[in-house]
Amino acid sequence: MTNLATCTGTLTIDLNALTANWRLLKDRMNGGDCGASIKANAYGLGADLAAKALYAAGCRHFFVALLNEGISLRQSLAPVGNEAAIHVLCGPQTDGGKATMAACIEHQLTPVLNSLEDIAAWKKFDPAAPADIHIDTGMLRLGLAPDQLALLESEPERINGLNISHVLSHLASADESDSPQNSQQLQDFHRALKLFPGIPASFSNSSALFLKTDYQFDLARPGSALYGINPTPDKPNPMAQVVRLQGKILQVRDVDTPQSVGYGATHAIRRKGRVATVGVGYADGYLRSLSNKGFGFLGTYRVPLVGRVSMDLITFDVTDLPEGIAVPGAMIDLIGPDVTVDDVAAAADTIGYEILTGLGNRYHRIYLGGDGQ
Numbered sequence: 001m002t003n004l005a006t007c008t009g010t011l012t013i014d015l016n017a018l019t020a021n022w023r024l025l026k027d028r029m030n031g032g033d034c035g036a037s038i039k040a041n042a043y044g045l046g047a048d049l050a051a052k053a054l055y056a057a058g059c060r061h062f063f064v065a066l067l068n069e070g071i072s073l074r075q076s077l078a079p080v081g082n083e084a085a086i087h088v089l090c091g092p093q094t095d096g097g098k099a100t101m102a103a104c105i106e107h108q109l110t111p112v113l114n115s116l117e118d119i120a121a122w123k124k125f126d127p128a129a130p131a132d133i134h135i136d137t138g139m140l141r142l143g144l145a146p147d148q149l150a151l152l153e154s155e156p157e158r159i160n161g162l163n164i165s166h167v168l169s170h171l172a173s174a175d176e177s178d179s180p181q182n183s184q185q186l187q188d189f190h191r192a193l194k195l196f197p198g199i200p201a202s203f204s205n206s207s208a209l210f211l212k213t214d215y216q217f218d219l220a221r222p223g224s225a226l227y228g229i230n231p232t233p234d235k236p237n238p239m240a241q242v243v244r245l246q247g248k249i250l251q252v253r254d255v256d257t258p259q260s261v262g263y264g265a266t267h268a269i270r271r272k273g274r275v276a277t278v279g280v281g282y283a284d285g286y287l288r289s290l291s292n293k294g295f296g297f298l299g300t301y302r303v304p305l306v307g308r309v310s311m312d313l314i315t316f317d318v319t320d321l322p323e324g325i326a327v328p329g330a331m332i333d334l335i336g337p338d339v340t341v342d343d344v345a346a347a348a349d350t351i352g353y354e355i356l357t358g359l360g361n362r363y364h365r366i367y368l369g370g371d372g373q
Contacts, residue, residue: 007364008248008279010331013045016369017240018226019057024238025222026058028209032216035061035202037223039069039089044285044357045227045243046365048076053370054226055080063087063221067100070109085110085165087132087221090142094121101125110165114142116151116158123162130165133196137169137188138181149192156195166219167196174207174215175233186214206231210238229352230342237342243356245335245363247280247296249328252318261315262307267292269306273319276303276326278334281312285358286334289348290314296332297339298325303332 004010026034036059037043042050051062051073062077062084064070070088077084092111093100104111105126112132113119122131136143144152152158169189173179186203193201200218206225208215210232222231230237253275261267261275269275278296282288286309294305296316303316303326318326335341341352348355 004364007362008250009284009334009363010244010246010248010366011359011363012244012246012366012368013049014240014242014244014368015049015053017228017242018045018050019053019369021226021228021239021242022054022057022059022222025206025209025220025225029216029220030213033061033219035059035063035087035219035221036226037063037205037221038073039063039065039223040357041069043223043227043353044359046367047073049367049370051076051084052080055084056370059084061085061087061219061221063089063223065089067093067103067109067111071103071107074107074109082108085130087112087166089134090114091118091134092122092131094118098125105129112142112168115144116148119158119162123158127161128163130163132166132168132202133159133164135167135169135189135192137185137192138172139170141170143169144192149195152195159196164196164199166200166202167193168202168221171203171205171208171215174205174211175231177207177211177232177234182208182211182215224353227356228341229356230340233342237340241337241340243335243341244333244337245280245359246331247278247286247314247334249276249326249330249332250279250313251277251328252326253277260307262291263310264308266308267306269317271319273317274321274326275306276316276318276332278314278316278332279312280314280334281310283311284360284362285355286314287348287350287355287358289350290344293347294334294344295339295347296334297336298330298332300338301325302338 087110134143173181202219204220206222225231228242255269288309291308345352
């Protein structure tokens with residue numbers, strides 16, 4: 001169990017910002033419904049409190065990847081109500097036999113059926129229980145492939161009697177608003193939906209909610225934008241920032257002769273200056289690829305990361321800061337108002353999803369709003 005006195009990093013999650021983001025996205029649905037992707041422990045931020053806050057805000061559809069995530073989420077939401085539909089994207093895992101399908105029923109989970117084999121197994125097990133059907137329109141991952149759709153078109157009795165909650169597909173390039181793949185996938189999804197007349201459809205992820213209304217359908221399932229990642233990379237971020245990550249300065253070293261910093265001597269101090277060592281490293285999800293490229297903020301001052309990121313420590317050049325600011329115990333913003341998740345991801349040559357989901361468990365976590373008050 002972490003506490004503020006014994007930790008060298010603090011992670012603050014603003015649940016009020018999370019719910020504000022959800023409301024903004026729901027408003028874009030023009031009367032349609034808006035769910036929330038809560039998979040991977042709510043993108044690393046804590047599914048328990050995040051889901052409760054979203055439920056209190058009015059969210060009733062939650063999407064997880066794995067069956068065990070769905071079970072945990074149902075248990076978390078039980079005290080506040082069981083009206084939530086929890087959709088399991090990886091499906092009922094029918095290769096596990098009846099036990100995994102029975103778990104869906106026991107915990108009131110809606111499995112996503114990703115193949116004709118899934119459909120057949122679920123229909124045989126409990127066709128009256130709700131299930132989603134996933135159509136692959138261009139991701140080449142899970143979902144009914146074109147040849148399976150063709151077979152289903154010729155043999156529609158395969159889905160007779162099923163209680164289909166939603167028909168889903170997933171955009172591959174929604175964050176590229178001018179990508180021709182978007183319109184092609186939309187066309188393919190419309191064609192597939194003819195096999196499921198009257199069934200609600202879900203297509204929009206975070207970025208798709210900022211495309212034309214044609215992509216909205218009945219239920220959106222945003223993820224990254226809820227947590228503050230920019231869904232419109234070519235435009236200013238419309239989302240509120242949910243996360244603040246701060247690292248504690250452990251030591252400040254004066255340098256008066258040329259010296260190197262960190263493993264491999266990848267950075268050299270060639271002038272008189274100061275280096276601050278912070279107790280956060282790649283074991284905490286602060287990626288090694290940020291070596292000599294990352295930066296933080298100490299108050300209003302931007303400070304560059306120098307040297308390699310090591311397991312537990314990182315170092316910043318604080319030479320140009322006024323006296324008394326960079327001192328042991330002071331906190332440097334590694335993610336915050338002036339250095340966003342997207343900024344960190346760009347410096348690490350990755351995406352904000354990886355930054356958030358990689359945040360470690362050694363931070364002292366503070367939740368603002370919701371049950372975290």
